Amino acid sequence: MNNCQVPAWFSDPQRLVRYHLDGDDVILFDRASGETHFLNELTALVLERITSEGTSLQRLLDALQEWSGTRLNADSVAKIEFALKALEESELVECRAVKLA
Numbered sequence: 001m002n003n004c005q006v007p008a009w010f011s012d013p014q015r016l017v018r019y020h021l022d023g024d025d026v027i028l029f030d031r032a033s034g035e036t037h038f039l040n041e042l043t044a045l046v047l048e049r050i051t052s053e054g055t056s057l058q059r060l061l062d063a064l065q066e067w068s069g070t071r072l073n074a075d076s077v078a079k080i081e082f083a084l085k086a087l088e089e090s091e092l093v094e095c096r097a098v099k100l101a
Helices: 039-047 057-068 072-087
Strands: 003-009 018-020 024-032 036-038 096-101
Touching: 003 018, 003 072, 018 039, 036 039, 039 057, 039 072, 057 072, 072 096
Parallel strands: none
Antiparallel strands: 003 096, 018 024, 024 036
């Protein structure tokens, strides 16, 4: 039996209204808080890949690597982790420990 827990991020896409600006930036309205958020392209891509069922860092990295068609380097991973932290601090995603299957 595996009791190992890893962090996973969760979002509620039903509460978010997305507007695309010219270029790659996104304006996001959070229905729950009434706040408006301005996201850069990477942060918006990260948020798009986080589901209500939960997304682990590895699953997120795999999805972004597949999307980009290139292998992610350490600098890219650090930027993705920074985007996750920004999303958490904005309360657009929640991080919880989950058991590995």
